[in-house]
Amino acid sequence: MYARLLCLALLAALTARAVETPIEIEDILLLYRTPGGLKDAMPLLVDHTSRNPDDWVALQYLAGGYQLTARKLASANLPENDAWKMVVAAFSKSESARLRAKGESDLKAFLMPRTTILRHAGDALLRLGREEEARAVYARGVEESVWTNPLCRPEKLFETDTALGYFFELDEVLINGAAEQLKNAIASLDDNILNQTEYWRIESSALHT
Numbered sequence: 001m002y003a004r005l006l007c008l009a010l011l012a013a014l015t016a017r018a019v020e021t022p023i024e025i026e027d028i029l030l031l032y033r034t035p036g037g038l039k040d041a042m043p044l045l046v047d048h049t050s051r052n053p054d055d056w057v058a059l060q061y062l063a064g065g066y067q068l069t070a071r072k073l074a075s076a077n078l079p080e081n082d083a084w085k086m087v088v089a090a091f092s093k094s095e096s097a098r099l100r101a102k103g104e105s106d107l108k109a110f111l112m113p114r115t116t117i118l119r120h121a122g123d124a125l126l127r128l129g130r131e132e133e134a135r136a137v138y139a140r141g142v143e144e145s146v147w148t149n150p151l152c153r154p155e156k157l158f159e160t161d162t163a164l165g166y167f168f169e170l171d172e173v174l175i176n177g178a179a180e181q182l183k184n185a186i187a188s189l190d191d192n193i194l195n196q197t198e199y200w201r202i203e204s205s206a207l208h209t
Contacts, residue, residue: 023044023048025048025052025055025058025107026107026110028041028044028045028048028058029041029057029058029061029107029110031044032045032061032065038065038068041061041065042062042065042069045058045061045062045065046062049062049090049093053093053097054097054100054101055097055105055107056093056094056095056097056098056101056105057094057105057107057108057110057111057112058107059090059091059093059094059097060090060091060094060111060112060117061110061112062090062094063086063087063090063091063094063117063120063121064112064116064120066083066084066086066087066090067083067087067120067123067124069083070083070084070086070087070124070127080127081127081128084124084127084128085128087120087121087124088121088124088125088128088130091117091120091121091124094117113155114141114144114146115141115146115147115153115154115155116155118137118138118140118141118146118153119141119153121137122134122135122137122138122153125137135150138150138151138153141153
């Protein structure tokens with residue numbers, strides 16, 4: 001119970017109403033990108049997006065802020081579901097606003113990579129146990145040519161040789177050299193183990209310890 005109250009208090013602090021005098025959104029996003037600036041930027045983003053619900057770029061940053069908060073809560077073993085729900089809600093609002101605006105915005109210089117947006121949204125849905133919706137988000141990345149496979153979601157795509165029987169084009173000399181080194185390492189490890197047999201004993205279950 002205490003952990004949940006602490007979690008809600010943290011989320012409330014991040015989403016508190018901003019000061020009365022509005023700050024330019026460009027300045028808010030710059031603050032967001034500044035190391036350590038997230039805590040101060042989030043209340044301003046909440047205030048801005050409540051007054052400008054069609055600002056889909058700002059909503060992306062809002063979703064990103066909630067995503068970082070959710071991960072911090074998870075790493076501290078604190079209840080995280082409320083934060084993941086906020087990620088999904090902000091992402092949904094951003095996507096709806098983006099469609100209405102046909103992808104146009106005065107903040108294109110601040111756009112987050114599409115890979116990041118889709119990955120964060122899908123991951124949040126998975127955390128909430130909404131697997132079908134997560135798969136649909138990852139599939140959207142393929143539809144938008146962000147990545148080529150919904151199961152492999154890199155930040156950047158690189159040319160690879162995917163001919164039958166190969167995943168990548170590899171340097172045969174380099175691979176053979178590495179294989180020889182690995183073979184020698186395994187042989188050395190085997191020798192080490194054999195030389196230490198006096199320290200091994202066999203339990204009644206025939207397991208070595």
